[in-house]
Amino acid sequence: MQVAAFWALAVTAVASGVAVFRVDSMARATFALLASFLCVGGLLLLLDLHYLGALVVLMMIMEMLVMAVFMVMYMMNPAGLMPMTMIHNGRWALGISVAVFAALAAGIVLTPWPPRRGAPPDDPTYALGEAIMGPKMLVMMGIGLAILATMIGSVVLSTDRGRYDREDPR
Amino acid sequence: MTPVWTVVALPVALGVLTLLAASGNAVLGAAASGAPAPLRHWDDPLRAAARALVQQRRRTFAADRLLSRVGVVTLPVAALLAAVVLPLGTRAVADWSVGVVWFNAMEVATWAAVWLTGWGPNSAYALVGGYRYLAQGLAYELPHMFALITVALGAGSLNVTRVADAQDGLWFGVWMPVAFAVYLVSALAMAFWGPLAHPVADDVASGAAVELDGPDRLVFAVGRYALLVVAAAAAVPFFLGGGAGPWLPAPVWTLVKTLVVLGALLWAGHRLPVLRMDRFLEFAWIVLIPASLLQMLVVALVVLD
Known part of the structure; x- marks a missing residue:
């Protein structure tokens, strides 16, 4: 049950993160990002970090709604009536992001993580x-x-x- | 553990109270407009609902239908999810350790709901209404949060049931009057009701809701009344001692207190004029925030002592 919930939330978080760069309206991009954050809040709840999970949900909704105002205000096409894209400088951006992802992933795999000390607190x-x-x-x-x-x-x-x-x- | 009956009882109770709120509002409206027998208007919301179910949806040019559907549906869902941590008498459906934070998070989801409902139809007045709700959110949310934190501070717990139990003898509404008043104002604000109905006000032809028709309008209206009910019901464990009271069992007292608060909110909706958002924002930041902070300081000193 917990494993299924974890994968559902994780896949949804990544998928809506991808959607941020695929949609053609700033409002949709904002709310795709919000959906991704809400899934992360759900993951925290799964880890029994109830306060942090509820707080992420609370703050992310408020923050993304304020962000929506600014994102819509600063974009070239506020109404979303003309085609727009979230991606600029395509070829270089692809190269940079692949390199950064590879470096971070390699860091996760290659770092000699220390063994865990202590136990999770009761509360x-x-x-x-x-x-x-x-x-x-x-x-x-x-x-x-x-x-x-x-x-x-x-x-x-x-x-x-x-x-x-x-x-x-x- | 949570008894199974509460899982069934909560949606039923919320539904009945939502209908009651809509009916009560129709009767109050009829009385205010001088109709001969106002009580006969109790079934107006039912008629309107039946009409809405068979009405066609209005379509606007280049609307973002996905976003506006999400917005409309979020409203009642947020109300229900906020209600799961409220004790029905002595037991809540979800007796979570951080219930107060959860309630706050779900009620903030209305920000997204109203903004999306306003954005979706690609209509100027709807958009104005959606943006007004964001401004209203920035105005009421901080004092509202401070009021909730004050309550949690007084109880020494973020669990809603414990908050209610902590008021043994003296209600928080009595010895934290400023927090209670701030909460009631923010209850009106979160359901954009009465004096704080600027996001759906008449000057922009009912604002965020202007393009809603048929089932969409019905779901939006149900969600708004449900929010009002949940805001009133939450005042009971937070400020009015939960289900405590003489002779009658706890669920009955919870219901009675909820109805009193709900009635007061509905009545305020008919007695007070709609406030302009910029004026309310100024009042909230210059008066309500310092007042709620001072209230928190007083409570903290009492609790520390």
Whole structure:
């Protein structure tokens, strides 16, 4: 049962990943990518990492919907009425991607992986919280501040009104 | 283990409550418009559903039919999947350790549903509605998440049943009033209902839903009422003590409390004007987010103590 679910999710994830580059509409590409991410969330749930799995589903839906706005906004053909392609520079791109895939796959096979130490925790959610709030606290605080600064910076750059300019008089 | 009856009972209960919500809305609408016998309008949704089943689908030029079907169907499916972690009385269909996160994830799937429904038909007003829902999502989601985190913090668990059990004696709705108020606002927002129905508002000829006809419109409407029901039902374990109450058994109390919250949401839909999205966004970020963060701080101090 678990093995069947794993293969179904894994194959669907890869297939919808391929679909991202085969479809001719930006909206379809966005949602094919979302489907791929949701399958990865399902794989995490299969590993009994319930919190991470549910979180991947939650964040990926929100993130891809915001991404959809930007992807549609920046593309050459927002309405998808004219033919478009996600692939550019075909021959070189093929060569580069095959080389990168081969290098990564060789790395997986050739690396002498260390034997596993320790056992999975009883409650992975609790262990994750301990790690984030304990030894990794400084990193998380740094990342949090960086993300917040990026968000505020991009909003300030993209809006054309200042703090006291009201769009509508009240 | 999960008793088998809950697996059957959940879709049935959701279906009945969805119909009840639609009926109640029709009666409230008739009363508001001054119809002579408003209660006689209880079967209006059934008539509309029967009509929708035999209606032809509207076709638009160069529509992305696959995406709009996916969007329409996602709405009721998301409502049902969000409901599996809610206890029916004392037992949930899926008593998961991270039920609160799961509920949040499924309810966020409506973002995709409404945007896809708006994008699919290749129609300007539908697209405007879809984009409005994304803006609404960015407005309500953060305060909503903070309210849910506050509840989990107060209970010390992400399991919905444990959250309900943690309110022994004092409901979270009583000692976390700000979180409860934020939750009720976001409940209206996630079902794009009443004052937060801007994505399907009249000024864009019912927005995201403008091109839906026949069975598509029926599924979309069912999904929206189901979301409203699930949002109301989730308020019970989160803020109103779950199935706890004197004399009556837990499932009955759960039902009674759900109906009270649902009634309040429906009533708000008829009493409050539709808010413009940019104004709600400003209110959400300047008022609701700081307020919900302060509420979380207070709860954290109480829990730590």
